[in-house]
Amino acid sequence: MNVAVIGTGFIGGTLGRAFARAGHPTVLGSRTPETDAAAQDSGAATTTVADAVAHADTVVLAVPTTAVEELLTAHGDALAGKLVVDAANNITGPVAHHADLVARHAPKARYARAFNTLGGENLADPDFNGTPADMFYSAPESDRAVLDALITAVGLRPQYLGEGQQDTVDGVLRLWFALAVGQGRGRHLAFHTLER
Template identity: 45%
Template sequence: MNIAILGAGTIGSTLGRAWVRAGHTVTFGVRTVENPEVQALVQELGGIASVAPVAGAIASGQVVLFAIPGQAMEATIAAHAAALAGKVVIDAANRIGAATMHSFAAFTTHVPTAQVFRAFSSLGWENFARPRFGDIQADLFFCGPDGTARAQVEILISDVGLRPVWVGGPEQASLIDALTSLWFTLALGQKRGRHLAFKLLTDDV
């Protein structure tokens, strides 16, 4: 897949590395293309990764991952609404301190045709870099519309090394955010460490 990653911080760069290893083509969309850290990341990843302004990255992506600061989400969505129309979008940004951590309302307002998923928001980046705990594979809970786009997102989650667990449609975004709050409480509030993830256990597992 051609994936646009908006943002090249710890979340964006960690996922980008995993997806390049899995054979996907990644374009990082950033405000400053000349940023030395971003240029070094692209050189590290070789010929199937590139960097572009945000608009150019969105245009190139079959899937667009938002890994930018939460406070920049609505303005970025509004500014690039036309380019995002009809795209598969993953909201991985957390709007800490806002009424909701997710940005589904902004997508509904500005880009109602986008197929928006909430994923990669409920765990720290360390769990994307090391998705296994001994012989146990961590799960990633996510939500978004059912269908072909969901299958694409599940592939991307699996390619990071996590097991995808779909919890339902976009109306479940607040449920994913509750997991995010739980992760912050356990990992940071209780100081259990950032390499901490969740696992769904059933009689079928």
């Protein structure tokens, strides 16, 4: 798979470096590719947003929620046939319905929600004394293998919730905020599903 990560800040940089280090060809899409150092020594390439989208079959959105519609408007046609993985959150208001924006501006793209339910510290270091944090995600069934590979590349354990389950994923985000912030337990907090 060829993956593009749009946004090269805390989350985009963390994810893009992890994907590249796991061996997935990764391009970071930046507004300032000439000076952007987010790739570090990971092997990820850095280019413009348009070039990154063009060269990828999977496009991870790691930009502020306020930039999502602008991005989709500008690159909606180029996203046709590609998988959009939405990691963007609106932490000061209601969770944005980016899935609706993708359907409107990039109707030929597929939509997945992932990498948004935990503070970025846990994406950078997902290991809790030998136990990986779970990453709950929503995606079309046909894209499960892609998401499982990307989530595993970060060191997280994939937990598939089904197609169109972005509201359930965002419920996990609200749970994380309730505990980490609301209850003051701190950002180094994650979830691990138990079964028997």
